[in-house]
Amino acid sequence: MNKVKQAAIQQINGTVYSLEFDDIYHSSSGAREQAHTVFVSGNHLPERFAALKNNQFSIFETGFGVGVNFLATAQCWYENRSNDQAHLHYVACEKFPVSSSDLNHIIQEYVFPENITKQLINQWPSLTTGYHEIRFNKESITLTLIFDDIRSATNNLTMSIDALFLDGFSPKKNPDMWQEDILMTLAKHCHAKTTLATWCVAGSVREVLTKAGFNLTREKGFGQKKHRLVGQFDRIPEDKQAIRQERYFPHISRYLKQSSVKQVGVVGGGIAGSLLTYVLTQSQINVTLFERGSHIANAASGNPAGILRPVVSKDDNILSRITRRGFFLTKQLIKELEYHSSELIAHYPGVIHLAKDHTEQITQQDIVKTRHFPTDYVTYLTGEEIKTRFQIDHPLGGLFFTQAGFINPQRLCERAIHLSSQRLTLHLNTEIQQIKQQNDKWLVFNANNEQIGEFDSLVLCLGANNLSVTEMLGLTINRGQLSLFNHPNLTAALPVLCKDGYIITLPNNQVLSGATYDHELDPNPTITNHEKNQQRLLAILGKNPLAFNSVLDRIAYRSVSRDRLPVVGELSQKGLYCIMGNASRGIVWSVLNARIIRSLITGEPQPIEKTLLDNLSPQRLFSRHI
Structure with a gap:
């Protein structure tokens, strides 16, 4: 661009x-x-x-x-x-x-x-x-x-x-x-x-x-x-x-539809489903949300914190453009939600993407020089500048996203659901096993094969789960483990630090380290992955891991597409949509994804350009599958 x-x-x-x-x-x-x-x-x-x-x-x-x-x-x-x-x-x-x-x-x-x-x-x-x-x-x-x-x-x-x-x-x-x-x-x-x-x-x-x-x-x-x-x-x-x-x-014809949809079913109460519910109810659409767990945001969306940051590249590629758009939309929606409560959802100390070697250092410097991004969006900090400002010893420097930070995903989801309550019917402990189209309506069935809903449109926000209709997307599931530590003398003023993982300094002298990326789907935390997260304290913070006390380890699963972009849009049947494949970027993408779905349902202008929409659409994966 x-x-x-x-x-x-x-x-x-x-x-x-x-x-x-x-x-x-x-x-x-x-x-x-x-x-x-x-x-x-x-x-x-x-x-x-x-x-x-x-x-x-x-x-x-x-x-x-x-x-x-x-x-x-x-x-x-x-x-x-x-x-x-x-x-x-x-x-x-x-x-x-x-x-x-x-x-x-x-x-x-x-x-x-x-x-x-x-x-x-x-x-x-x-x-x-x-x-x-x-x-x-x-x-x-x-x-x-x-x-x-x-x-x-x-x-x-x-x-x-x-x-x-x-x-x-x-x-x-x-x-x-x-x-x-x-x-x-x-x-x-x-x-x-x-x-x-x-x-x-x-x-x-x-x-x-x-x-x-x-x-x-x-x-x-x-x-x-x-x-x-x-x-x-x-x-x-x-x-x-x-x-x-x-x-x-x-x-563009599929993006110009106008409809009178009033009843929408949403399957999945993680960050994707919760924010979609909020976005739809703000447009006077009634939503029924089905969540298999006992509360919303119980899977990856229940992590203690998650990073909100964009991505940049020399050619301003598709990933860079959708994360930039998602970043600004998410910050805007969080501000809207925080207006209704004194409890903060987000903290913005900035995010530093530390260069891992000299090659990445040169690439980062070139991005800032050639793309001419505003300094209030991203700037390059030398190793000396990082040490002076944050007392972190990293000679290769890194990209500093000044408006970025971290959020409490569970609080974000809970606030969104609370503010949707007038137009929301919420079903917890409800697993959807089957869906069926009948007379332009979408029917949903529970584990006992009982019909429990009928909708004008249905949106699948399944996280790391699948239904038969989404199996053709070819998504893979990866496991991630994060670790929460405590340190009595840790300052909460540090930016989020990223380098082959991340370190988030939380209030109350806590620090979150993660996350591993595994193909083994063991639901239990492992000592090996805990030690990897522990070593990041030394590699990124430069502090002795033994000075930290372990608080908890948590496992979550990511759904990943072949091109590592989210899968957002209408599936092969009219009125059936999905938001899937968010990988580890659900926080920065979910508001954008929700707005795309709302635009497809209501016919309002789309929040991003057609080129990006086509690269997020499920149709791209169907065509490759064929």
């Missing part, structure tokens, strides 16, 4: 000027007024929001800029929507995002509701490539920012568009934004009621939009612009829209 470059801007003569494009972000006659006239009114949003009967409305904008169009739309939504259950999804692409300090300074010049502007400023993301999400929970708005090139963003888009904002710089200054293939691709995400608005009335743009299926009208412009353009995608009858998408755009 392309690297993110911060926008170079100046404020002059009542507008914001782009140094990259030698063009202005908005008219000097008034940014707020231009946004309302051209985009909000041009797409008839006040009337459409007031009359909205669906549970969601989705907008795509080709250039987010400094957020004026979004703020105007959010204000319109706040003032006009009549359906309290409805949610606004606003997705915007931006190749050159502004810094948080520039945004904070610029946004003060505009008159928008303070509750919305403050949330936008406070949640402005790190400038890393890909999807970023800002949630306005009280206003029922989700802003998804895609920091990427417009062609990459549109080619990987997985959403159905209700209103389209074409707001790039002038075609003469930024021709890439207005290319025929981009506009034609966007049209393939439109339906019979999709509207379009733009300030641009260039003949070449009008010609392409007409060819793509929009009926266009020139209307009175704003400021110095004589005209502006509005349009409606009404050439395809509404009842033929699904056929059109399947025929002409089959590679």
